[in-house]
Amino acid sequence: xxxxxxxxxxxxxxxxxxxxxxxxxxxxxxxxxxxxxxxxxxxxxxxxxxxxxxxxxxxxxxxxxxxxxxxxxxxxxxxxxxxxxxxxxxxxxxxxxxxxxxxxxxxxxxxxxxxxxxxxxxxxxxxxxxxxxxxxxxxxxxxxxxxxxxxxxxxxxxxx
Amino acid sequence: xxxxxxxxxxxxxxxxxxxxxxxxxxxxxxxxxxxxxxxxxxxxxxxxxxxxxxxxxxxxxxxxxxxxxxxxxxxxxxxxxxxxxxxxxxxxxxxxxxxxxxxxxxxxxxxxxxxxxxxxxxxxxxxxxxxxxxxxxxxxxxxxxxxxxxxxxxxxxxx
Numbered sequence: 001x002x003x004x005x006x007x008x009x010x011x012x013x014x015x016x017x018x019x020x021x022x023x024x025x026x027x028x029x030x031x032x033x034x035x036x037x038x039x040x041x042x043x044x045x046x047x048x049x050x051x052x053x054x055x056x057x058x059x060x061x062x063x064x065x066x067x068x069x070x071x072x073x074x075x076x077x078x079x080x081x082x083x084x085x086x087x088x089x090x091x092x093x094x095x096x097x098x099x100x101x102x103x104x105x106x107x108x109x110x111x112x113x114x115x116x117x118x119x120x121x122x123x124x125x126x127x128x129x130x131x132x133x134x135x136x137x138x139x140x141x142x143x144x145x146x147x148x149x150x151x152x153x154x155x156x157x158x159x160x
Numbered sequence: 161x162x163x164x165x166x167x168x169x170x171x172x173x174x175x176x177x178x179x180x181x182x183x184x185x186x187x188x189x190x191x192x193x194x195x196x197x198x199x200x201x202x203x204x205x206x207x208x209x210x211x212x213x214x215x216x217x218x219x220x221x222x223x224x225x226x227x228x229x230x231x232x233x234x235x236x237x238x239x240x241x242x243x244x245x246x247x248x249x250x251x252x253x254x255x256x257x258x259x260x261x262x263x264x265x266x267x268x269x270x271x272x273x274x275x276x277x278x279x280x281x282x283x284x285x286x287x288x289x290x291x292x293x294x295x296x297x298x299x300x301x302x303x304x305x306x307x308x309x310x311x312x313x314x315x316x317x318x319x
Binding site: 098 | 251252254280287288291292295307
């Protein structure tokens with residue numbers, strides 16, 4: 001009985017974490033539940049590779065806890081760390097925009113908990129709740145615009 | 161060809177409007193304003209609210225960043241025909257961080273963020289397509305900037 005309660009409390013906690021993900025802002029609970037059920041929990045140790053540059057990939061990842069390094073030319077002399085992402089950030093989002101290969105290698109920078117979501121799960125949600133697609137895409141565009149800002153301030157002088 | 165047809169064609173050629181239906185394009189074209197400027201005219205002031213998307217139908221515009229003193233003017237970038245600017249006003253309305261000036265005699269097409277928001281009310285599928293196009297545009301921008309960063313990194317590590 002107590003373990004069942006613990007389980008429920010844990011689920012409740014994860015669900016409220018889902019509510020706080022910037023990617024899911026403005027979504028009704030019924031849609032969040034679908035993502036909550038569809039999401040796969042994955043845990044990586046520091047230094048473990050989560051995705052490889054050039055691979056095919058159909059999942060989007062949201063960081064539940066921990067942090068990751070986004071690198072190109074990983075394991076080469078010319079390795080460059082492009083960004084550090086942490087709790088509530090997401091990566092691998094290109095696959096929900098257009099079919100493309102992974103543009104970077106992502107490595108866990110510490111013990112990291114991820115929620116992976118297949119792009120097909122998003123498509124299923126759009127079939128049932130087509131009106132939510134523009135909400136999710138707007139959230140995604142917001143996050144991308146913040147990333148561009150970090151990389152290139154001059155872009156903003158014309159984009160805004 | 162009348163003006164509305166020209167706008168329609170111009171919107172159609174803009175990647176931001178790819179895959180929108182003929183009806184949506186026609187609807188957007190109906191709400192598009194045409195603005196003309198002489199060479200040297202100020203199009204938008206620094207600090208004014210950025211509340212519209214602009215397509216350069218003809219001419220060239222320059223973005224001047226930074227200070228209020230003319231002597232310290234910094235030319236950030238310039239854009240020419242068929243380029244767009246103000247696209248992030250579709251996400252959020254913010255004060256401009258640059259002064260926009262016509263570098264040549266210029267014709268702009270202006271679409272208010274408000275109009276795009278109305279498209280969401282009218283037809284959310286179409287709005288989702290447009291915002292997905294914007295995300296794609298931003299994602300490609302990130303890729304380009306990242307590969308530049310990597311090349312720069314290689315250049316400095318070789319020194």
